[in-house]
Amino acid sequence: MEAFNDLQQLWLSTSVKALPHSGELLKTIRAHRRKAMLTSAAAMAFGIVLLAVMVWVLFAYKSAYITTRIGEACLLLAIGIFLAAKFTIFKKALNSSSYSNANFLKALKDDQLSLLTSLKRMQGIGFAFASSGLLLYVYEEAAKNSHVVLALSLVAAWLALNWFVVRPFALRRRLKKDAEAIQRIEQIINQL
Numbered sequence: 001m002e003a004f005n006d007l008q009q010l011w012l013s014t015s016v017k018a019l020p021h022s023g024e025l026l027k028t029i030r031a032h033r034r035k036a037m038l039t040s041a042a043a044m045a046f047g048i049v050l051l052a053v054m055v056w057v058l059f060a061y062k063s064a065y066i067t068t069r070i071g072e073a074c075l076l077l078a079i080g081i082f083l084a085a086k087f088t089i090f091k092k093a094l095n096s097s098s099y100s101n102a103n104f105l106k107a108l109k110d111d112q113l114s115l116l117t118s119l120k121r122m123q124g125i126g127f128a129f130a131s132s133g134l135l136l137y138v139y140e141e142a143a144k145n146s147h148v149v150l151a152l153s154l155v156a157a158w159l160a161l162n163w164f165v166v167r168p169f170a171l172r173r174r175l176k177k178d179a180e181a182i183q184r185i186e187q188i189i190n191q192l
Contacts, residue, residue: 040090047083068140074133081126
């Protein structure tokens with residue numbers, strides 16, 4: 001009986017303050033799902049407004065150069081790629097409510113892996129279309145003025161800044177946040 005009392009004493013003296021609570025798992029999963037749905041919905045709303053503006057510009061603006069129309073088509077294609085990608089993310093987040101904890105963790109890991117491939121590819125293709133579309137679209141206005149080189153250089157510098165600085169930083173930040181969420185969820189699941 002003395003061994004039982006020692007075991008019971010050891011059990012009661014163990015500190016569990018450092019371990020996360022099991023309710024934290026549900027809170028983390030719901031917060032991740034809600035954030036994914038809200039950001040995707042807001043991005044889709046912004047994309048739809050942008051698409052409407054571009055369609056209005058397409059009909060209202062009478063361009064003199066074919067490069068402007070090609071630029072508009074490239075921009076519309078880039079917006080379509082953006083909306084398709086955001087709709088896919090929204091649909092995944094919407095369907096994640098029926099996932100179990102293990103399935104949610106697996107889906108989160110799969111999303112992180114697919115982020116490295118498909119999002120980079122889709123984002124790269126969409127950004128290439130948007131960049132070329134913007135350069136072609138700006139060319140007509142720049143050609144009317146004597147500052148063609150300056151205007152196109154400024155647009156190209158802005159695009160390069162976004163392509164080589166802002167985009168990689170945002171991708172690294174997103175991957176870091178996903179890795180932290182996966183680590184928290186794994187820690188809680190391993191505790192159970």
